[in-house]
Amino acid sequence: MKALEEFVSLLTRLPGIGRKSALRVAYHLLRTDRAFAQALAERIAGLQDAIVFCSICGSYTETDPCPVCSSPARDRSVICAVEQPQDVVTIEGSREYRGLYHVLGGLISPLDGVGPEDLKIQSLIARIREGGVAEVVVATNPTVEGDTTALYLKRLLEATGVSVTRLATGMPVGGDLEYADRLTLARSFRGRTKL
């Protein structure tokens, strides 16, 4: 069955999906309501048009600038620097943080050939130069690369006069921001430390 084989082989290219689960999904879709399959297909096709990167902070959004960047209720004196767009979603979920964001788009890692010039650091400095920013919270994961990136930002940004802090280590060492629970994240924000 060529159609089934092709579908399964495409599914296995998704993260966390092996052949077994791909087959389960395929058989489920064969049995399911036609309208559901149709709706799912449309959402998949439309996802990349519906969601774009915010031109200011780089997070995922349906409107540009994103709701956080355009909200008058947010604290504009604090910018939280994160590795990837999904980290913004995680931190928003904790409801502890009321400031703005900046997505770096990676972490410094000489082993992978990633240097500071590959990250969105210049646009962060430009945002700080516009004025009004007093603090940058570095919320990279507590890994070796996350630490290197935080240290780099601290050294670079000190010259601009802002205070650079890091999320407190309420998070498990080597733990992923993505997997940290809301309570832990909230605690991390309250206890952030000056770098």
Added chain:
Amino acid sequence: MPFSSIRYAAFRNLVDAELDLAAERVFFVGENGQGKTNLLEALYYLAYGVSFRGQVDAEAVKRGAAEFSLSGRCSEALSDSPILSEEVFVSWAERVKTIKVQGKPVRDRKILVEKNPTIVFCHEDYSFAAGEPERRRFFFDQAAGLISLSYIDTLREYKRILRQRNAALREGRFDLLDLLDQQYVGRGIELMAARRRLQREFDDRFVLRFEAVSLLGREVRLRYRPSWSGEEGIAEILAKLAAKRSEETALGTSLSGPHRDRWSFAVGAENFAATASTGQLRLVSLTLRLVQAEYFTEMTGRLPLLLFDDVLLELDRSKRRRFLELIPPAGQAFFTFLPGEPWEEYRTDSTLVYEASDGRFAN
């Protein structure tokens, strides 16, 4: 935690079976090549998720089979009801190793290490006394890691930083080296402090036990010489790294740090390994394991599992007896013997004896 049973399928030359292990001491008696050591290795796999022979997982699959699986039941005490026991499962199939405890996947091997702290006494340990410095670092890192999971974290982080730093040296990323040096020295001095503590804790114990078995009449002491030994604080080490930077950049590798620390054994000012006999060096490695087991219990209040792979064979009759008297309390101990050894003398009422032949075990 003691194992009450083990089940194995397509593991090395073992014939698929389930064995009852519910005894404080379990002896496996048989000629070489009959599966005794492979059974110990299976137990080690359940405790550490890897082979103690330092081999790749694929080697452990029975010839002609595609995958192996192991499962063991363990509980805090052998007398516990089976309902309180937990199942540890390790399999290797299609190049993927799966480790589960009570059916739940284990993401990090260190969780396993904490559950079933195990110390193996084997031939390969000889290299702790006579091999490369790397082998001694391995031993002491393992001893420290068994006591403190945070030591394992720090060591992993240090190794990761070391690789990042070496990459930065090779690429000439001077803008990043200052930052990496801070991380490097930070983790490095944590490791050094833990190793210094370990040396203090091991030294006297080692001297006493080695003498008790060897009757050498001279003190054999444990020495630890950190790579950053002349420097005191972070600032001084950072300055030293800065001074050596051009040399390190030329070679593209880190020339100093805990990965270059040295452990050695000394009699007075002399290196013991240089003049010791093979028998004495074997005893050095066995004594290290004894101290490791004893120190582990003292620090954690827990009893380790002990695996002895043919090591008594390496000692003469009187040393063997003295050595056996020094074995610290264990949650459970497994021994392998050749049929000619006086294993009958060592058994007690609570000893379970299996005879190994052609990958089968019978009692």
